[in-house]
Amino acid sequence: MREIVTLQVGGFANFVGSHFWNFQNELLELAEDPEADAVFKNQALNMDVFYRYGETHQGVPTYTPRLLSVDLQGSLGSMSSSGTLYNGGSSVPSSVMTWDGNVSTQASEPRRRNLFLQSLYQEEQENSFTVENGVSGAENGSQKEVSDRDSVEQLENDVQYWTDYSKAHYHPQSLYELSGSWIDTHKFDNYGIGRDSFSGDLHGEEMSNRLRFFVEECDHIQGFQFIVDDSGGFSPIAVDFLESIADEYTNVPVLLYAVRGPGSAIDSISQKHRVSRKLHDAVSFSRLSSLCKLIVPVGLPSLSKSKASRLLCIKDEKPYHCSAVYAATLHSVSMPFRMEPLGPSADSTYASGALTVNEVVQILSGQARQNMVAILDAAMPAPSLTGNQVEQTFLRNLQPLTPEVSEHVEDLQSVESMIVIGALGTGGQRASIHEVKSMVHTAYEHAITRPIFSHLSVAQCPLPIPLPFPSIFGNRVGQHGELLGTPVIGSSSRGSLDVHSIPVAARLRSSSAVLPFLENRFRLTSGNQDCLSRTCGNYISKGTKFNSRKEDVVGETYLGIQIFRFYFKCTKCSAELAMKTDPQNSDYVMEAGETQNFEPWRNADEEADKEKQKRESEEMGDAMKSLENRTLDSKRDMDIRAALDEMKSIKSRRATVSVDEMLTALQNTVAHKEEERMVEEDEAIIKSIVFRNSKDYVRRIHDDDLDDDEDLLKAAKRQKLNQDNSKPTDALTKIRMVHKILISFSSLQLLGCL
Numbered sequence: 001m002r003e004i005v006t007l008q009v010g011g012f013a014n015f016v017g018s019h020f021w022n023f024q025n026e027l028l029e030l031a032e033d034p035e036a037d038a039v040f041k042n043q044a045l046n047m048d049v050f051y052r053y054g055e056t057h058q059g060v061p062t063y064t065p066r067l068l069s070v071d072l073q074g075s076l077g078s079m080s081s082s083g084t085l086y087n088g089g090s091s092v093p094s095s096v097m098t099w100d101g102n103v104s105t106q107a108s109e110p111r112r113r114n115l116f117l118q119s120l121y122q123e124e125q126e127n128s129f130t131v132e133n134g135v136s137g138a139e140n141g142s143q144k145e146v147s148d149r150d151s152v153e154q155l156e157n158d159v160q161y162w163t164d165y166s167k168a169h170y171h172p173q174s175l176y177e178l179s180g181s182w183i184d185t186h187k188f189d190n191y192g193i194g195r196d197s198f199s200g201d202l203h204g205e206e207m208s209n210r211l212r213f214f215v216e217e218c219d220h221i222q223g224f225q226f227i228v229d230d231s232g233g234f235s236p237i238a239v240d241f242l243e244s245i246a247d248e249y250t251n252v253p254v255l256l257y258a259v260r261g262p263g264s265a266i267d268s269i270s271q272k273h274r275v276s277r278k279l280h281d282a283v284s285f286s287r288l289s290s291l292c293k294l295i296v297p298v299g300l301p302s303l304s305k306s307k308a309s310r311l312l313c314i315k316d317e318k319p320y321h322c323s324a325v326y327a328a329t330l331h332s333v334s335m336p337f338r339m340e341p342l343g344p345s346a347d348s349t350y351a352s353g354a355l356t357v358n359e360v361v362q363i364l365s366g367q368a369r370q371n372m373v374a375i376l377d378a379a380m381p382a383p384s385l386t387g388n389q390v391e392q393t394f395l396r397n398l399q400p401l402t403p404e405v406s407e408h409v410e411d412l413q414s415v416e417s418m419i420v421i422g423a424l425g426t427g428g429q430r431a432s433i434h435e436v437k438s439m440v441h442t443a444y445e446h447a448i449t450r451p452i453f454s455h456l457s458v459a460q461c462p463l464p465i466p467l468p469f470p471s472i473f474g475n476r477v478g479q480h481g482e483l484l485g486t487p488v489i490g491s492s493s494r495g496s497l498d499v500h501s502i503p504v505a506a507r508l509r510s511s512s513a514v515l516p517f518l519e520n521r522f523r524l525t526s527g528n529q530d531c532l533s534r535t536c537g538n539y540i541s542k543g544t545k546f547n548s549r550k551e552d553v554v555g556e557t558y559l560g561i562q563i564f565r566f567y568f569k570c571t572k573c574s575a576e577l578a579m580k581t582d583p584q585n586s587d588y589v590m591e592a593g594e595t596q597n598f599e600p601w602r603n604a605d606e607e608a609d610k611e612k613q614k615r616e617s618e619e620m621g622d623a624m625k626s627l628e629n630r631t632l633d634s635k636r637d638m639d640i641r642a643a644l645d646e647m648k649s650i651k652s653r654r655a656t657v658s659v660d661e662m663l664t665a666l667q668n669t670v671a672h673k674e675e676e677r678m679v680e681e682d683e684a685i686i687k688s689i690v691f692r693n694s695k696d697y698v699r700r701i702h703d704d705d706l707d708d709d710e711d712l713l714k715a716a717k718r719q720k721l722n723q724d725n726s727k728p729t730d731a732l733t734k735i736r737m738v739h740k741i742l743i744s745f746s747s748l749q750l751l752g753c754l
Helices: 011-032 115-133 138-157 191-198 203-216 235-248 271-289 319-333 357-365 390-396 433-446 512-522 604-619 623-655 659-688 709-725 728-753
Strands: 002-009 051-055 061-065 067-072 175-178 220-229 254-259 294-298 375-379 415-421 453-459 504-510 531-533 549-558 561-569 576-582 587-592 594-596
Touching: 002 011, 002 203, 002 235, 011 061, 011 067, 011 220, 011 254, 011 319, 067 203, 115 138, 175 203, 191 235, 191 271, 203 235, 220 235, 220 357, 235 254, 235 271, 254 271, 254 319, 254 357, 271 294, 271 512, 294 319, 294 357, 294 375, 319 375, 319 415, 319 504, 357 415, 357 504, 390 433, 415 433, 433 453, 587 594, 604 623
Parallel strands: 002 067, 002 220, 067 175, 220 254, 254 294, 415 453
Antiparallel strands: 051 061, 375 504, 415 504, 531 594, 549 561, 561 576, 576 587
């Protein structure tokens, strides 16, 4: 079995986790309910991936989440830290006294259960009584319906703790309160406060022991599902957890969801607070991302105003609302982890596309991408597979839940993992696995930009809506998540009493659209390229002076400029850090021991958005300006196309020349140059020789030759006759003969020298 251990650290993370476990609890109850939809009985899902078997001290079998939840003291509300199943311990004080003085005990009254928890407790007691005595409790059905409506109304108006709407039962090792810690959560809001509050105590050791309890009972753990509220002081606690996991479970992947409620994005009037928040974001994200295989930021500044809530009615000020949407998406993403794996050619009727945590991590951040940050998209509820243009609208319904993501980015190297659960087909019936796959493939074929790789997982089982789910559905959402033609009159929102299940589509994608998020996380107020020590998380600002050791980087230069490496020590923990110069970008490259907070990303997307907004404001109400801009766009497109056509023609002409032809032409060029050089040498030699027929030739006349004038006259006539009867070829022949004689003479001289 491939188990998953879930960790929830922080207030909002536990709000999300409480909804997540409510969904799992609802699936378990529907699977045992004889009157439930048949799709919940044949889920092809292995719930043991997230759950563990056990028994109480009285021998009662239990089935509880494999979970470790960490929160501040007093955050459990009316629930005990030992859970609700394991209440065998005695609260009677010990008779052993080590103090003989006066003892005074002060205890606060326990928080009263709300109507939902009271009805849940009453229902469990009735079920237990029914099982033991065989008595039917059907006569209480009418009263239960009224109680459910009252419970839902109270939950909408009065949820203070994540335990107020929790249906699940937890193991005593699952719930951990940070005793003696902060109670004022508004001041517990940055990395430094959290690190200082929990350094040097025994919290870390105890939490590691609890985590070890769940890991050691696993047969073969496939990974950790880590949900952390990184908006406050819980980030260093999560970092301690991740460091412990990295040390003890080296090869176990961690899928980390960094969740934030809308309240954490409210800008403060104080400049000091804004600077502190940005520093916290940089430090927290840098530390968390360096210790996990894949991190998924989740949490929009205003979920109610986003495109993801088009069919929802959400109140941003209520964590109870926002966490429900995020939990539903996380539930959908986790579906492939518990699907029963099938053969390569086999296909289940109820589920397809099983994956493990490690496979998802490899798809999104493997060798092809090297990107540790993924984007989470969701469509809730997902559109039905009916209509003429469902292929075009299906992908557009997937809207990001990750903040600060560019919408219109064409990343041809992006990779995706999509999950579709409970899709509706014709007539409101559940669509088959084959129909969903065909529709998604068609949607990608019609898309303008397609990912380089996409994995699809499909399950017929929809998202069940448990009773404590908030009333966040719009009045056009039907009982099974279908989109109604006309809105329901008399109610602006609908909840669990009106909507029983919904289809959901979720997607994890690795894309360059996440670059604005990374840039804003690492861009500090000063704009400097500062760094963090990986050992202790110490923030080292630009301009800090160090005593460093310098060395030349062997074999690395840029345009003849030598690259240097510097070694220096952290100002806090004295760990050795190393960086080298980057003359190409006028920057430094961090090599060991530290992480750079800001890299000079190009702000192309941001500038494009500003230019687009400026253009829209100019064209508003000005038809001539709009026409002028369209004309310029058309001219620019024509110029680009002309340039592309020219480049294509040049490329096609070059493509017709083979390698052999290029080599032959090169050899011919070399031979031609050699021949020209030899001709030039011949001409130079010829010019250096004075021939008998030349006008510069002077003949020496000896005394013996002057005896007879008649012989001299005859010789002159003979010379003239030879000049008249000479041929051009004879002159060339003589030149070549002279050339050979000179070469032979030079060779003889060279041999004589030797």
